[in-house]
Amino acid sequence: MKLPKLPAPPLPNALQGRPERPGDDKRQGPVEQVKEAGISAVDWVDERTSLSGGLRWLMFRKVPKGTNWFYTLGSATMFAFLSQAVTGVFLAMYYRPDATGGAYESIRHLTNEVFLGEFVRGMHKWGSSVMVILVFLHMARTFFFGAYKYPRELNWVIGGVLLILTMVMSFTGYLLPFDQRSYWATIVGVNINGTGPLVGPYLSDFLRGGAEFGATTLSRFYAIHMLMIPGAIAALIGAHLYLVAKLGTTAPPWLKANGDDRLEQDRV
Numbered sequence: 001m002k003l004p005k006l007p008a009p010p011l012p013n014a015l016q017g018r019p020e021r022p023g024d025d026k027r028q029g030p031v032e033q034v035k036e037a038g039i040s041a042v043d044w045v046d047e048r049t050s051l052s053g054g055l056r057w058l059m060f061r062k063v064p065k066g067t068n069w070f071y072t073l074g075s076a077t078m079f080a081f082l083s084q085a086v087t088g089v090f091l092a093m094y095y096r097p098d099a100t101g102g103a104y105e106s107i108r109h110l111t112n113e114v115f116l117g118e119f120v121r122g123m124h125k126w127g128s129s130v131m132v133i134l135v136f137l138h139m140a141r142t143f144f145f146g147a148y149k150y151p152r153e154l155n156w157v158i159g160g161v162l163l164i165l166t167m168v169m170s171f172t173g174y175l176l177p178f179d180q181r182s183y184w185a186t187i188v189g190v191n192i193n194g195t196g197p198l199v200g201p202y203l204s205d206f207l208r209g210g211a212e213f214g215a216t217t218l219s220r221f222y223a224i225h226m227l228m229i230p231g232a233i234a235a236l237i238g239a240h241l242y243l244v245a246k247l248g249t250t251a252p253p254w255l256k257a258n259g260d261d262r263l264e265q266d267r268v
């Protein structure tokens with residue numbers, strides 16, 4: 001017996017093509033198609049992931065009245081971190097964590113012989129100071145604007161951890177060239193850590209990788225510098241930004257003093 005042909009089930013909305021709009025040109029030539037290619041590619045991904053909803057949640061938000069340039073310091077810190085991550089990847093392509101002279105030699109080679117090596121190394125070295133300065137300025141901004149208060153205490157604590165991790169990056173990176181200055185300066189730094197109460201001696205033993213300062217110390221600093229801490233910083237920046245997007249930013253204190261700390265969104 002021949003079965004009757006069942007009607008096809010309707011397509012879910014997301015898979016239906018874009019409804020026709022007046023003015024749509026149905027005779028698209030190759031030039032129009034190329035012009036639309038970017039839009040079609042983004043649409044293709046969005047149809048399958050709905051990512052644009054998340055992006056809209058993150059990016060399109062009301063900000064308090066009086067928001068000013070000081071509010072860009074957090075993003076500036078983030079871009080300094082991204083620049084460190086990118087330049088660091090290129091440095092890692094040439095660097096060898098070898099305490100018997102290989103580390104120093106690999107940096108000498110990178111600086112003097114590799115194309116743009118000195119430039120990328122300079123960016124990383126100066127960038128580290130820039131990031132430390134920016135993170136302090138950003139922290140000062142959030143402190144003086146009272147942004148550490150309810151409901152943003154957790155973001156302040158995450159920020160505090162980010163500050164410590166940024167300092168650990170500077171400390172561990174300083175040893176890597178393994179020249180006289182970085183060697184002796186790091187011995188001083190590890191000894192200072194050793195004077196801390198209770199955990200101090202354990203911390204300095206952990207940093208040295210034993211009682212002696214040597215090859216294990218360099219490998220350890222390298223692993224901490226390029227794997228452990230950057231991963232933790234990236235994850236914490238994610239949490240930090242999630243909370244900023246969720247809670248919104250604080251209005252400047254001079255507006256609060258006037259009792260006018262309402263967000264723009266409260267007005268609409």
Ligand code: HEM
Nearest residue numbers: 071073074075077078139142147156159160162163249250
């Ligand atoms: C790697 C380091 C850091 C990055 C990349 C970062 C990034 C950001 C960004 C992009 C914002 C939103 C825009 C702004 O207000 O500037 C923000 C807000 C905030 N950050 Fe950071 N931050 C870092 C470290 C810190 C530190 C050290 C603290 C304090 C201990 C801190 C506390 C806060 C607070 C409380 C807010 C909310 C500001 C408000 O509501 O007005 N952050 N951060």
